[in-house]
Amino acid sequence: MDEHHRIVMVGGGNAGISLAARLLRKKVRDVAIIEPRSTHYFQPLFSHVGAGAAGMEEAQRPQAAVMPRRARWIQGAVSGIRPEEDAVILDDGRRIAYDQLVVCPGVQLDWQAVPGLRAAMDGVHGTSNYDAALVPATWELVRGLRRGTAVFTQPPGPAKCSGAAQKIAYMACDYWREQGVLEDIDVYMVVATPKVFGMPDVDAELERKIAEYGITLLPSSRLVSVDAAACRLRLEGPTGSREIAYDLLHVEPQQSAPDWLKATTLPADDDDAGFVEVDDATLRHRRYPNVWSLGDAAGTSNSKSGGALRKQTKVVDRNLRAALEGRMPPARYNGYSVCPFTLSRGTAFFAEFGPDLEPMPSYPWLRMAKERRWQWVVDRHVFPQIYWHLILKGRA
Ligand SMILES: Cc1cc2nc3c(=O)[nH]c(=O)nc-3n(C[C@H](O)[C@H](O)[C@H](O)COP(=O)(O)OP(=O)(O)OC[C@H]3O[C@@H](n4cnc5c(N)ncnc54)[C@H](O)[C@@H]3O)c2cc1C
Numbered sequence: 001m002d003e004h005h006r007i008v009m010v011g012g013g014n015a016g017i018s019l020a021a022r023l024l025r026k027k028v029r030d031v032a033i034i035e036p037r038s039t040h041y042f043q044p045l046f047s048h049v050g051a052g053a054a055g056m057e058e059a060q061r062p063q064a065a066v067m068p069r070r071a072r073w074i075q076g077a078v079s080g081i082r083p084e085e086d087a088v089i090l091d092d093g094r095r096i097a098y099d100q101l102v103v104c105p106g107v108q109l110d111w112q113a114v115p116g117l118r119a120a121m122d123g124v125h126g127t128s129n130y131d132a133a134l135v136p137a138t139w140e141l142v143r144g145l146r147r148g149t150a151v152f153t154q155p156p157g158p159a160k161c162s163g164a165a166q167k168i169a170y171m172a173c174d175y176w177r178e179q180g181v182l183e184d185i186d187v188y189m190v191v192a193t194p195k196v197f198g199m200p201d202v203d204a205e206l207e208r209k210i211a212e213y214g215i216t217l218l219p220s221s222r223l224v225s226v227d228a229a230a231c232r233l234r235l236e237g238p239t240g241s242r243e244i245a246y247d248l249l250h251v252e253p254q255q256s257a258p259d260w261l262k263a264t265t266l267p268a269d270d271d272d273a274g275f276v277e278v279d280d281a282t283l284r285h286r287r288y289p290n291v292w293s294l295g296d297a298a299g300t301s302n303s304k305s306g307g308a309l310r311k312q313t314k315v316v317d318r319n320l321r322a323a324l325e326g327r328m329p330p331a332r333y334n335g336y337s338v339c340p341f342t343l344s345r346g347t348a349f350f351a352e353f354g355p356d357l358e359p360m361p362s363y364p365w366l367r368m369a370k371e372r373r374w375q376w377v378v379d380r381h382v383f384p385q386i387y388w389h390l391i392l393k394g395r396a
Contacts, residue, residue, distance in 0.1 A: 001087065001097040003074070006030035007320070008088060008098035010078050012040070012063060014306050014391070015104035015295030015313065021068045021394030022317040028324070033067065034088065034096065036077040039132075040066045042387050044306055044340070046129040047164050048380050050138030050250075051171035053345050058384060059135075066392050078105065081264045083288040100320055103266065103276050103293040105258055107160055107304070113254040116226035123228045126249045129168055130160075141248045142172045147184035148247030151233065153223045155254045156192035158273055160296045160304045163197065163339040163351070165252035166206070172250075173213035174344035187215045188244060190235055192222050198357045201369040202341075209343050209371070223251065257297055266291065268299060275299030280355075282329040283316050290323070292316050300333070301355040307338035310391065336360050340379040348376040 007023065009016040012035030020031050040063045048054035067073045074096065080089035081103070088096045109130055111118040120126035127138045150172065154165035169189050176182040189196075189210065196206045196217060210217050221237030232245050257267065262274030266285065271277065276293035277286050280300050285291035294312040296304045312333050319329035335355040342348045349370055352360045361368050390396035 002094045004097040005032035007100045009033045009102045011105035013106050017066050018313050018391050020071050024068050024070050025394045032072040034074045038063050046135045047167040049135050050129045050168050052139045079260050101291045104295045106296045107255040108258045110254040114223050119228035120226040125231050128251045145248050146181045149186045150248040151188045151246045152250045153190040154252050159255045167342045170343050171345050189215050190218045190221045194220050202351045205369040281332040302335045303337040305337045311336050343371050347371045348379050
């Protein structure tokens with residue numbers, strides 16, 4: 001083995017950094033974080049950057065600046081995990097041994113799931129807020145469109161903050177309306193689900209905005225191919241397949257666990273998406289008791305989001321420390337998730353829900369699905385500060 005650590009984190013994103021910071025604050029020593037990137041992103045702000053409501057520099061920091069001071073940063077990419085040997089393999093051949101392992105490398109964007117999609121993203125009319133390199137192009141495309149057709153797609157299957165596909169659509173429409181060009185743009189929103197979200201109150205509020213902006217909603221539909229050169233895309237829906245010529249295409253790609261993670265023994269046999277098989281409540285691996293997972297890579301039943309992860313971090317923090325002391329895991333995750341729906345470039349509401357889309361409001365006395373100014377201010381201005389100064393420091 002090249003190195004041994006008491007706790008090894010695979011991934012220094014939202015999950016890895018915030019959990020490591022919490023553990024170190026509680027005096028747990030010898031925590032290593034394996035993370036290949038030199039830049040750390042606060043992805044929720046990508047929606048605002050794509051809508052011209054924030055600059056990309058606000059959504060990123062050097063990775064070195066967010067690494068907890070007492071953590072050992074191993075800059076490299078994991079290519080395999082051998083839980084039987086308590087070892088992690090890096091793509092440069094290094095082997096890192098662990099006592100406890102936390103697997104949190106996020107998701108992989110499966111561009112290849114739709115033929116022609118990668119080429120469309122490389123073209124001048126395609127973009128996605130799911131790819132950090134493309135986010136600035138979203139705003140360029142939105143700003144540049146004066147007439148034509150704009151298509152926003154949300155895929156089937158597990159995805160991080162899946163509603164982000166819609167947020168950019170509403171904010172773009174608000175900008176086009178402000179510019180006086182909305183009536184000259186045909187806007188399509190393609191969602192894989194039968195309803196726009198799946199909770200009656202939330203659907204009603206989103207449908208109100210969809211009608212207000214004149215968006216054509218295509219439910220139970222999905223993108224099946226793109227001809228990037230001709231700027232044409234094909235959809236499949238309840239009435240068969242149809243082709244649309246586009247001037248702007250914003251895509252949320254299908255997502256799954258990274259291929260190298262799928263190839264390990266950590267996912268359940270029946271999980272094609274390859275996420276880490278953990279107990280939904282304790283977030284401990286079902287077969288390897290010294291392996292934990294949280295965030296987007298965890299095979300939990302909640303909707304994947306940073307808000308879900310914030311709750312999970314507190315659970316893994318307590319349970320992992322108990323495991324180090326030989327105790328049973330005392331904390332339970334309740335499946336909470338949240339999607340802040342930005343309905344314009346100045347209003348939003350937070351949909352808070354459980355694994356079966358049951359309401360889980362933080363403020364039960366407040367009508368959840370109601371367009372509000374202050375919730376946009378919280379999402380755009382307050383959350384980024386909480387993220388950089390509290391969550392990543394293990395304080396929230
Ligand atoms: C456009 C967009 C909008 C969003 N909006 C919201 C929102 O409004 N609210 C909300 O709650 N959530 C939102 N999210 C989701 C939120 O950002 C994620 O759920 C959260 O970042 C998950 O954290 P994570 O640590 O699991 O994954 P990530 O933060 O993605 O971190 C994974 C880390 O693992 C590293 N990694 C990858 N491969 C390897 C490897 N082989 N070896 C080692 N490390 C590796 C990566 O470099 C990365 O740093 C949004 C996401 C997007 C894309």
